[in-house]
Amino acid sequence: MYYKNILLTIAAFLTSVSMSAFTIVIDAGHGGHDAGAVGSFSKEKNINLRHATLLGDMIKERNPEIKVIYTRDKDVFIELNERARIANRNKADLFVSIHTNSSKNRDAKGIEVFSLGVSRNKENMDVAMLENSVILLEEDHESKYQGFDPNSTDSYIMFEFMKDQYMERSIECADFVQSNLVDASGRTDRGVRQAGFLVLRATAMPSILIELGFISNREEEKSLNNDDQQIANAESIYKGIMAYIHNLEKRGNEVILKSDSTNQTAPAEATPAEATPAAEPTAAPVAAPVAAPIAAPEAAPEDTDKVIYKLQILVSSKPHAFDEPIFKGYKDVEELKEPVGYKYFIGASTDYSKVASLKESSKNDFKGAFIVAYKNGVRVSVEETLKNK
Numbered sequence: 001m002y003y004k005n006i007l008l009t010i011a012a013f014l015t016s017v018s019m020s021a022f023t024i025v026i027d028a029g030h031g032g033h034d035a036g037a038v039g040s041f042s043k044e045k046n047i048n049l050r051h052a053t054l055l056g057d058m059i060k061e062r063n064p065e066i067k068v069i070y071t072r073d074k075d076v077f078i079e080l081n082e083r084a085r086i087a088n089r090n091k092a093d094l095f096v097s098i099h100t101n102s103s104k105n106r107d108a109k110g111i112e113v114f115s116l117g118v119s120r121n122k123e124n125m126d127v128a129m130l131e132n133s134v135i136l137l138e139e140d141h142e143s144k145y146q147g148f149d150p151n152s153t154d155s156y157i158m159f160e161f162m163k164d165q166y167m168e169r170s171i172e173c174a175d176f177v178q179s180n181l182v183d184a185s186g187r188t189d190r191g192v193r194q195a196g197f198l199v200l201r202a203t204a205m206p207s208i209l210i211e212l213g214f215i216s217n218r219e220e221e222k223s224l225n226n227d228d229q230q231i232a233n234a235e236s237i238y239k240g241i242m243a244y245i246h247n248l249e250k251r252g253n254e255v256i257l258k259s260d261s262t263n264q265t266a267p268a269e270a271t272p273a274e275a276t277p278a279a280e281p282t283a284a285p286v287a288a289p290v291a292a293p294i295a296a297p298e299a300a301p302e303d304t305d306k307v308i309y310k311l312q313i314l315v316s317s318k319p320h321a322f323d324e325p326i327f328k329g330y331k332d333v334e335e336l337k338e339p340v341g342y343k344y345f346i347g348a349s350t351d352y353s354k355v356a357s358l359k360e361s362s363k364n365d366f367k368g369a370f371i372v373a374y375k376n377g378v379r380v381s382v383e384e385t386l387k388n389k
Contacts, residue, residue, distance in 0.1 A: 022245065022256045023067040024059065025087040027097040027199065028052035032077030037102030039215035044100040045075065047224050051212060052098050054234035059241070065258045084202035094173065094241065095207035097199055100224060102216040109217045110188030113178040114209040115170035116200040169206040172247065175315045175343075177210060177240030179370065182381060184236040185229070187213060187220070189379040191338060210237065307385045308374045309355040310334065310345035313366040320344065328365040345372070352386065 028049040030036030036044030049072070056068045069090050071083045078086075087095045101112070174192045182189040190211075200207045212233060213220040223229045245256050313327075319342050320326060322333045327344070336343045346366075347358040355371055362369065373382045 021065060021067040022094075023069065023090055023092045024094045024096065024241070025069045025071060025090065025092040026052045026056050027071040027083050027087075027095065028073075029097055029099040029199075030077075031072050031075055034077050037100055037215045039102075039221040040218060042215065042221060042225050044102070044215055047100045047212065047215070047230075048098045049073075049075065050230055051234055051237075054231060055096070055098075055237050058234060058238045062238075063242075063257055065256075080199045081202060083199050087203050087205060087207075092203075092205050094244075095200070095203045095205055096237070096241070097197075097207070097209040098237075099209060099211050101211040101214045103214055104216075106216055106218070108214050109220050110190040111178065111181045111185065111213060112190035112193055112211045113174040113181070114193050114195050114197060114200075114211070115167060115174050116194065116197060116207065166204075166206040169244075169248075170200075170208055172315060173206055173241065173244040174208045176243045177208065177237050179312075179372070180236040180240040180243075181210075181212075181233060182379070183383055184232050185213075185223070186381040186384040187223075189381075191379075305376065306350045307380065308348055308350060309352050309382070310349075310372055310374070311347045311355055311359050311362070311366070311369050312343060312345050312372050313369045314344040316342050316344070318342070330362075330365075352382075 028045070028051070030045040030048060032045075034045065036048065038044070052070060053073060056070060056073075059066050059068050067090075069086065069092065071086050072078050083097070084095075101108075171192065178189070178192050197209050200209060213224050215221045215224060242257070249256050313333075314320070319335065319337075322335075327333050330346050332346050332348070334345045334348060336345070346362075347355050349355050352371070359369060359371060371382055373380050373385050375385075
């Protein structure tokens, strides 16, 4: 009886530990009789599954303290509502849905990561409609989704009235993943966006949906089916998620990751920036500005044909005044308004080495800051610009 009680106690302890583990649900879009988008020689469902399992394996191997759950790990059809229920039943801390884009425009290309929100333009609406149309393959979808018609813009009005308590963290995670994917692939940065995805609507945790590229674009279809590029894509998503988790740790003074994978996986220019959630004002740094901020590089010249390097230090869903303590007294802060929030940079310069030097000298002020590159006002891959020098 004594030993039985000990065993029961140990079992209860192990159960409590496993329940408290940080849980990530990885959703490979489509599957089974739902092929998703179809290219010239491949199907979206297979591309999604390959990336999902690669990502899951990386997390489990490098961070065994994180619990990984797949909505599917083989070629089967899972209803949209069930994908969300899997995440909710397991009390997931993050939901990552992986998809491949398609367009009637064969020249359309690039990477984009979505969080739940209102489709502000036709392009975002088209992507949401394409992904939501999978419910038409489900039996009795009219009652399951309360009459939602994925092909009617009127059905998306409901997203106007939805206040997602996880929106800030979803945007933050999306930004980390997007930045890493673009830098690793060198492909077009289509940005972090919001749209009315049903699979994200029903999840009770921060959730993102990744569009890896366009299967309708012949070159991107080849890349999406290339083993080396698939591994690189999964690695980039992994880095983005790890950086997001590190930010949660810093803000919450908690330990999620028992192993520090940052040094072995994230190159200097691909380490995401620290974000301050609007819903958690106490998370912003409150230290007074330093007496003598480190000198930043000179302002970038007006020549827009040149590549401008900047140090991204913050992403937020709300604007910040440049004299707020969060900017530590730096005087050359630059703000960029995007559809899903605000990004802040310092040290704009055409000289990469100067921005790299600033990154090193300011690392104690802006932990997790990373270098980005712009040309003619458009985000470009840092890696590719350095190759061309």
